[in-house]
Amino acid sequence: MKLVDHTKVLQQMKSRIITxxxxxxLFFCATMFGLVVLGxxxxxxxxxxxxxxxxxxxxxxxxxxxxxxxxxxxxIGTVWLMAxxxxxxxxxxxxxxxxxxxxxxxxxxxxxxQINISNLAGVPSIVxxxxxxxxxxxxxxxxxxxxxxxxxMSLLVLPVIIVASQEAVRxxxxxxxxxxxxxxxxxxxxxVRVVMPASIPGILTGGILALSRAIGETAPLVVLGxxxxxxxxxxxxFDMFTVLPMQIYNWTGRPQEExxxxxxxxxxxxxxxxxxxxxxxxxxRNKFQKRY
Amino acid sequence: MWIKGDLKMSVHESTHQSYSVQKMIxxxxxxxxxxxxxxxxxxKVLLVTAILSILxxxxxxxxxxxxxxxxxxxxxxxxxxxxxxxYPFSDPGSFGILPLIAGTIKVTLIAGIVAxxxxxxxxxxxxEYASDAARRxxxxxxxxxxxxxxxVYGFFALTFVTPLLREIIPSLEMFNAxxxxxxxxxxxxxxxxxxxxxxxxSVPRSMREGALALGSTKLEVSLKVVLPxxxxxIVSSIVLALSRAIGETMIVAVAxxxxxxxNLNVTESIQTMTAYIVQVSQGDAGYGTTIYYSIYAVGFTxxxxxxxxxxxxxxxxxxxxxxx
Numbered sequence: 001m002k003l004v005d006h007t008k009v010l011q012q013m014k015s016r017i018i019t020x021x022x023x024x025x026l027f028f029c030a031t032m033f034g035l036v037v038l039g040x041x042x043x044x045x046x047x048x049x050x051x052x053x054x055x056x057x058x059x060x061x062x063x064x065x066x067x068x069x070x071x072x073x074x075x076i077g078t079v080w081l082m083a084x085x086x087x088x089x090x091x092x093x094x095x096x097x098x099x100x101x102x103x104x105x106x107x108x109x110x111x112x113x114q115i116n117i118s119n120l121a122g123v124p125s126i127v128x129x130x131x132x133x134x135x136x137x138x139x140x141x142x143x144x145x146x147x148x149x150x151x152x153m154s155l156l157v158l159p160v161i162i163v164a165s166q167e168a169v170r171x172x173x174x175x176x177x178x179x180x181x182x183x184x185x186x187x188x189x190x191x192v193r194v195v196m197p198a199s200i201p202g203i204l205t206g207g208i209l210a211l212s213r214a215i216g217e218t219a220p221l222v223v224l225g226x227x228x229x230x231x232x233x234x235x236x237x238f239d240m241f242t243v244l245p246m247q248i249y250n251w252t253g254r255p256q257e258e259x260x261x262x263x264x265x266x267x268x269x270x271x272x273x274x275x276x277x278x279x280x281x282x283x284x285r286n287k288f289q290k291r292y
Numbered sequence: 293m294w295i296k297g298d299l300k301m302s303v304h305e306s307t308h309q310s311y312s313v314q315k316m317i318x319x320x321x322x323x324x325x326x327x328x329x330x331x332x333x334x335x336k337v338l339l340v341t342a343i344l345s346i347l348x349x350x351x352x353x354x355x356x357x358x359x360x361x362x363x364x365x366x367x368x369x370x371x372x373x374x375x376x377x378x379y380p381f382s383d384p385g386s387f388g389i390l391p392l393i394a395g396t397i398k399v400t401l402i403a404g405i406v407a408x409x410x411x412x413x414x415x416x417x418x419x420e421y422a423s424d425a426a427r428r429x430x431x432x433x434x435x436x437x438x439x440x441x442x443x444v445y446g447f448f449a450l451t452f453v454t455p456l457l458r459e460i461i462p463s464l465e466m467f468n469a470x471x472x473x474x475x476x477x478x479x480x481x482x483x484x485x486x487x488x489x490x491x492x493x494s495v496p497r498s499m500r501e502g503a504l505a506l507g508s509t510k511l512e513v514s515l516k517v518v519l520p521x522x523x524x525x526i527v528s529s530i531v532l533a534l535s536r537a538i539g540e541t542m543i544v545a546v547a548x549x550x551x552x553x554x555n556l557n558v559t560e561s562i563q564t565m566t567a568y569i570v571q572v573s574q575g576d577a578g579y580g581t582t583i584y585y586s587i588y589a590v591g592f593t594x595x596x597x598x599x600x601x602x603x604x605x606x607x608x609x610x611x612x613x614x615x616x
Contacts, residue, residue, distance in 0.1 A: 016509050016511075016512070017509060019509075019511060020509040020510055020511040020512075023511050024417075024421055024510070024511070026413060027413045027414070027416050027417035027421060028417055028421070030409070030410045030413030030414050030417065031413070031414040031417045031418065031422075031430060031434075031485075033410055033414075033481075034410070034414065034433075034434050034437050034478070034481055034482060034485070035430070035433055035434075037437070037478050038433065038436065038437050040452070041440070041444070041448050041452075044448065044451070044452050045444070045447075045448075048451070091341070092341045092344055092345075095337070095338045095340075095341030095342070096338070096341045096342040096344070096345060098338055099335070099338035099339055099341065099342040100342060103335045103338060103339070104342070112346075113342055113343075113345065113346060116345060116346050116349050117345050118606075119349070119599070119602055119603075120345060120348060120349060122532070122535060122598060122599075122601075122602035123352065123539075123595065123598065123599075124538070124539025124540075124541070124566065124594060124595070124598055125539070125541065126539065126541045126566050126569055126570070126591065126594070127352060127356070127539075127591055127594065127595050128352070129569075129573075130352075130355060130356065130359075130569070130587065130588060130591045131348070131351055131352045131355050133573075134355040134359065135351055135355065138579070155348050158344075158345060158348070159345075162345070186327055186330075186331050187331065188327075188330050188331050188334045189327070191334075209439075212439065213439075216439075216440075216441030216442070216443070216444075217441070217442075218441070218442065218443045218541075218542045219442070219541035219542055219545075219566070219570065222541075222545075222570050222573050222574060223569060223570070223573045223587075224573075225573060228574075245441055245443045245542075248443050248444075248447065249443055249446075249542065249546070252443070252446065252447050252450060252451075252546055253546070260451055263447055264447070267443075267444050267447060270441060270444070271440075271444070274439070274441070278439070
């Protein structure tokens with residue numbers, strides 16, 4: 001009696017192995033799909049925008065005439081926005097992270113804060129815009145100022161900074177804290193002089209990533225009512241301003257082809273800014289990363 | 293000789309010190325009390341910053357709820373939930389949220405159809421087939437996709453994907469649901485890929501080795517062992533990604549159009565909840581008008597949708613997690 005039909009087994013094996021290799025190729029193609037799209041996107045934007053990108057584009061005010069238009073006010077506005085978002089969100093975010101990791105007792109309230117932060121991260125950015133419109137623009141009568149937009153954006157990126165800082169603080173080994181406490185330092189001294197310096201790379205990396213999210217966001221700023229077209233620079237944080245994504249949005253919405261080119265040029269400037277910031281984050285991570 | 297010198301010095305120093313000991317004690321006391329004070333105050337200051345995040349949530353809820361109630365003084369809640377037309381700008385306007393929800397769901401479904409198969413395939417490839425070196429290169433590049441500002445995707449959808457699709461489907465309108473849906477799908481693909489890959493990598497090696505030892509191919513291991521074991525993480529990553537798609541604004545505002553329609557047609561101009569809020573914010577609907585309050589009602593509806601999906605994702609990942 002034949003227990004095993006060899007031809008049948010071979011046939012089955014063959015088809016299983018073939019399915020395996022076909023699907024492997026399919027999976028690989030799916031993975032490549034994202035990379036290809038990224039390539040096409042960069043190529044399209046560069047192709048359309050590079051002709052409009054020159055020094056004059058960076059130094060000109062926005063204009064109805066496409067050949068004279070530039071991103072100067074938007075670029076400076078983005079810098080102003082960063083100047084507000086960076087200190088506000090870092091102070092609050094790092095404070096929260098240090099509290100949760102170093103001081104918070106393990107109880108329901110702490111748990112609630114933690115769950116709340118992860119839920120905040122899932123709130124659509126446009127809803128933060130509605131909050132900012134009611135709270136900062138109307139209730140605190142800040143108008144569509146740098147301060148109102150900066151505070152709104154700070155709240156938006158807060159969860160990112162908190163989570164990154166928490167991870168950074170958590171990765172500082174307990175032996176360091178114990179050594180410091182053993183030498184007679186108080187808890188706060190330990191945090192400021194031991195834990196903080198050790199977790200700075202992680203915090204900075206998270207902070208830069210959060211900041212790059214803040215300068216790329218458009219939706220909340222549209223809701224706040226930031227002008228799409230502005231021909232002067234803000235002097236204080238209480239002045240009106242506009243940012244790069246808003247300027248790009250304005251140009252994208254126009255039918256003429258020249259403005260599409262301008263939008264692409266604006267996108268190149270924005271992407272370059274983001275690439276520089278992300279490279280700095282990677283550099284910091286690689287340079288200061290310590291494995292304990 | 294040097295002993296003499298040393299003595300001299302120590303004498304000199306002791307007189308110097310005896311002069312300042314009292315002062316030093318005072319200083320020390322003051323410093324200690326300052327340290328003590330800092331020690332007591334700082335936890336409270338930090339607690340306040342932590343509470344700010346809760347206040348943000350409360351602020352969002354209060355804002356949305358209060359303004360939504362004001363809206364329902366102008367428009368009945370029954371009309372809002374059941375009317376089939378959204379014509380806020382005509383007089384008298386019609387405020388039925390269903391067309392906006394239909395637009396949102398159309399775009400989200402298309403995004404899901406694009407992102408789920410591609411995202412899952414990438415996750416399987418990265419976690420089961422790819423070498424360490426390949427993974428280290430591909431994963432960060434995919435994360436770049438997730439970090440591109442949404443306005444850039446909007447521009448891409450309008451100026452590249454829409455014209456391309458119109459070559460294939462001539463009846464496609466300039467603004468439609470298909471193009472932003474596909475682009476949002478591309479945007480959320482890395483999220484599904486990365487989170488699912490994390491879930492699949494955390495399945496222990498021994499399970500794979502067991503299946504391989506029984507004669508399974510790699511594909512069978514991935515689909516019949518790893519995928520079921522990581523299913524909670526995978527499903528919650530999909531739900532999270534779809535919730536991102538629902539809340540996505542700029543892509544649909546740029547490429548989706550502004551015509552709320554209650555149907556299943558994906559080739560014609562649509563409007564999502566988010567795009568409506570953008571449209572009103574850009575126009576000059578005065579403060580206090582019905583239209584002004586309507587964006588809060590729409591925003592609240594949107595908020596509820598995403599909140600439910602986020603809670604669902606958390607529930608799935610907690611409830612169905614397999615512990616190894």
